[in-house]
Amino acid sequence: MLLVSVAGCDAGKTGPDLINLMEGEGIYKAECASCHGAKLEGQPDWRIRRADGKLPAPPHDASGHTWHHPMEQLAAITKLGMVPPNAPPGYVSDMPAFGGKLTDRQIRHVLAYIESQWPPEIRASRAERLQQK
Ligand code: HEC
Numbered sequence: 001m002l003l004v005s006v007a008g009c010d011a012g013k014t015g016p017d018l019i020n021l022m023e024g025e026g027i028y029k030a031e032c033a034s035c036h037g038a039k040l041e042g043q044p045d046w047r048i049r050r051a052d053g054k055l056p057a058p059p060h061d062a063s064g065h066t067w068h069h070p071m072e073q074l075a076a077i078t079k080l081g082m083v084p085p086n087a088p089p090g091y092v093s094d095m096p097a098f099g100g101k102l103t104d105r106q107i108r109h110v111l112a113y114i115e116s117q118w119p120p121e122i123r124a125s126r127a128e129r130l131q132q133k
Contacts, residue, residue: 024113027106031098036060040117054094060114062122070130071111078107 029038035057036042042059049055060066066074077086081097098107118126 020109021113021116023106024109024111024116027102027110028113031102032060032110035094040064040114054092057094060117062118066114067118067122067126068129071115074111074114075104075107078102078111079104 028036037057037059040059040061042061042064043056046056046058046064058064058066073086077095079097079099079102080086082091082093082095083097087093102110115123
């Protein structure tokens, strides 16, 4: 059982890192996948605002823009939702604030899981992009 689940994760990592990533994956599946997709693919036509004025959930995989943003910003959005300074005042969004549900540690782990799914070239572009700021 354990071997099977470990093989399904990032087998290159060991120890606490791997356990944190697996915890992050579990949180992702339970809390995020319903909107952001089981494979981080997001909702269809995620760039197009719906009739109710809200945006669909963007992908967290390489095709989205999550990887453009620093971890602190992603953590703030996950904890507080789409509120200033990460959105204009009064902005209406389906993105829930997870602050009352997930601890900061759980938020770090779920974001680490998302990050672990980015291919090496995306991680390299990300490092470059974030250095320029
Ligand atoms: C009910 C649907 C829903 C759930 C569940 C949800 N999200 Fe979102 N999320 C959204 C939507 C919609 C947006 C886009 C908000 C906007 O721009 O208006 C978004 C945006 C985001 C963003 C900012 C966009 C980006 O690409 O940087 C992050 C980060 C994020 N979500 C993380 C998470 C995490 C982590 C979870 C699980 C703990 C989660 N979301 C669960 C709907 C959801």
